[in-house]
Amino acid sequence: MSPNKLLPLLVLLAVAPAWASEPAPARQKELVHLVRQDCGSCHGMTLQGGLGPSLLPADLRDKPAEGLAATIYYGRPGTPMPPWKQFMSEAEAQWIVDKLMSEFPQ
Amino acid sequence: MKLILSLFLAALLGACATPQPLRGTGDLGLVIERATGHVTLVNTSSRQPYARIAGLGDLSHASAVYSRDGRYAFIFGRDGGLTKIDLLEGKIVKRVIQAGNAIGGSISQDGRIVVAQNYTPGGIKAFDAETLELLAEVPAEYAPGQFSKVVGLADSPGNKFVYALFDGGEIWVTDFSNPRQPTTQRYPAGKQPYDGLVTPDGRYFLAGLFGEDGVAMLDLWQPEKGARKILENYGRGEEKLPVFKMPHLRGWSVAQGKAYLPAIGRHEVLVVDVATWKEVGRIPVRGQPVFVMARPDGRQVWVNFAFPDNGKMDVIDTLAGKVVHAFEPGKGILHMEFTPRGENIWLSARDDHKVLIYDTARFTKQGEIAADSPSGIFFTARAARIGF
Numbered sequence: 001m002s003p004n005k006l007l008p009l010l011v012l013l014a015v016a017p018a019w020a021s022e023p024a025p026a027r028q029k030e031l032v033h034l035v036r037q038d039c040g041s042c043h044g045m046t047l048q049g050g051l052g053p054s055l056l057p058a059d060l061r062d063k064p065a066e067g068l069a070a071t072i073y074y075g076r077p078g079t080p081m082p083p084w085k086q087f088m089s090e091a092e093a094q095w096i097v098d099k100l101m102s103e104f105p106q
Numbered sequence: 107m108k109l110i111l112s113l114f115l116a117a118l119l120g121a122c123a124t125p126q127p128l129r130g131t132g133d134l135g136l137v138i139e140r141a142t143g144h145v146t147l148v149n150t151s152s153r154q155p156y157a158r159i160a161g162l163g164d165l166s167h168a169s170a171v172y173s174r175d176g177r178y179a180f181i182f183g184r185d186g187g188l189t190k191i192d193l194l195e196g197k198i199v200k201r202v203i204q205a206g207n208a209i210g211g212s213i214s215q216d217g218r219i220v221v222a223q224n225y226t227p228g229g230i231k232a233f234d235a236e237t238l239e240l241l242a243e244v245p246a247e248y249a250p251g252q253f254s255k256v257v258g259l260a261d262s263p264g265n266k267f268v269y270a271l272f273d274g275g276e277i278w279v280t281d282f283s284n285p286r287q288p289t290t291q292r293y294p295a296g297k298q299p300y301d302g303l304v305t306p307d308g309r310y311f312l313a314g315l316f317g318e319d320g321v322a323m324l325d326l327w328q329p330e331k332g333a334r335k336i337l338e339n340y341g342r343g344e345e346k347l348p349v350f351k352m353p354h355l356r357g358w359s360v361a362q363g364k365a366y367l368p369a370i371g372r373h374e375v376l377v378v379d380v381a382t383w384k385e386v387g388r389i390p391v392r393g394q395p396v397f398v399m400a401r402p403d404g405r406q407v408w409v410n411f412a413f414p415d416n417g418k419m420d421v422i423d424t425l426a427g428k429v430v431h432a433f434e435p436g437k438g439i440l441h442m443e444f445t446p447r448g449e450n451i452w453l454s455a456r457d458d459h460k461v462l463i464y465d466t467a468r469f470t471k472q473g474e475i476a477a478d479s480p481s482g483i484f485f486t487a488r489a490a491r492i493g494f
Binding site: 037038040041042044045046048049050051075078080082083087 | 140141164166167184185207209225226255257272298300316317348349350351352413414438456457
């Protein structure tokens with residue numbers, strides 16, 4: 001790769017960390033759909049809880065975000081909460097937690 | 107697409123204002139549209155919708171039961187709403203918010219009591235089917251100050267209701283002979299019952315266990331003998347696959363003396379001899395089964411699956427004992443319902459926003475109906491069945 005072709009890539013890498021955990025818009029839509037529909041079968045489509053607990057901001061506020069992301073990624077053995085690692089990256093699990101803790105998109 | 111759908115639905119809304127001619131309800135039913143709090147009323151003879159009703163709240167995981175005349179549907183919404191609908195007039199008769207978080211309900215043998223099962227606050231509540239007035243409440247307090255989520259509620263003869271406690275690990279039988287003063291018997295069942303069913307004759311209550319292998323079974327003709335465990339050895343020592351959606355037991359049937367049940371954590375349907383309650387076979391299928399439903403004549407068993415296999419359907423021929431038809435009818439197949447005598451099956455394809463109608467003998471598509479994120483499909487034939 002010639003240096004002038006490399007330059008834009010370097011620029012890209014330099015700014016990347018700021019939004020590295022932000023999935024692309026199309027992927028965000030997929031994740032929102034997954035959470036509302038498929039997580040919704042246990043947590044409720046409005047995320048108010050069902051067989052699994054409520055995932056609304058008020059109920060998650062006092063819980064560490066990394067722990068919640070790990071719960072999504074690895075599941076919780078001994079409970080019905082399954083691991084989702086075959087369907088998303090850890091960064092995406094983290095993004096879901098960020099959204100859950102603020103306001104989850106429709 | 108969205109626009110066409112809403113135009114179509116608007117046309118439907120207009121249609122329900124015209125008076126219906128005198129008719130019975132035996133070929134009617136409803137489709138839950140879970141995202142938008144609507145139900146669409148359908149006719150299984152014409153295979154067409156005939157009315158649409160709005161304002162039912164959060165309908166994710168909603169289910170319905172019917173009055174014994176098949177005219178009224180009682181719909182239990184996730185947000186605790188209980189709505190009574192008149193299928194002939196195509197309108198809401200009454201709606202109450204009865205709990206914070208509900209999961210389903212049932213109707214008594216005599217048709218007078220509607221019972222809702224709730225997650226929060228955990229327990230059941232009984233309502234007068236006529237007026238939806240609250241009659242009694244049974245909190246699922248299995249230890250002092252500890253309330254359980256209630257699952258698997260089913261009606262059984264004698265105005266009794268049977269259900270399981272997910273957190274409490276028990277089966278409870280509540281007798282509503284005196285509707286305002288119910289009495290409850292408790293039976294230890296096993297770890298984390300996730301759903302339950304009552305056999306078509308009303309004799310046995312089965313609760314699937316999540317926290318251990320096996321199924322808890324209570325003989326309602328001799329409940330004093332307590333719940334015993336069946337299918338204890340299934341899957342022993344094998345590692346379970348993750349379960350991305352809990353299987354549903356209600357809606358199962360017995361075919362030719364055998365019961366077909368979803369295995370949990372395995373891509374299999376379990377076949378159980380109902381005389382001995384021993385496992386007599388397992389049929390491999392293409393995912394974690396959610397609904398395993400027999401056609402009314404028992405010749406076929408249709409299976410849908412949990413995420414990520416929820417676009418697939420497998421059809422088991424009970425004579426051959428294996429899958430004879432496998433297909434991908436649409437995206438997000440959440441539920442299915444047979445017409446009363448089984449010539450057609452209706453499937454809800456949530457992500458395609460359609461209900462698909464198939465011929466069960468030839469597996470050909472007979473038609474489809476537009477619906478906004480359809481989930482449960484419930485036909486009035488349920489009115490006459492024990493445990494539905």
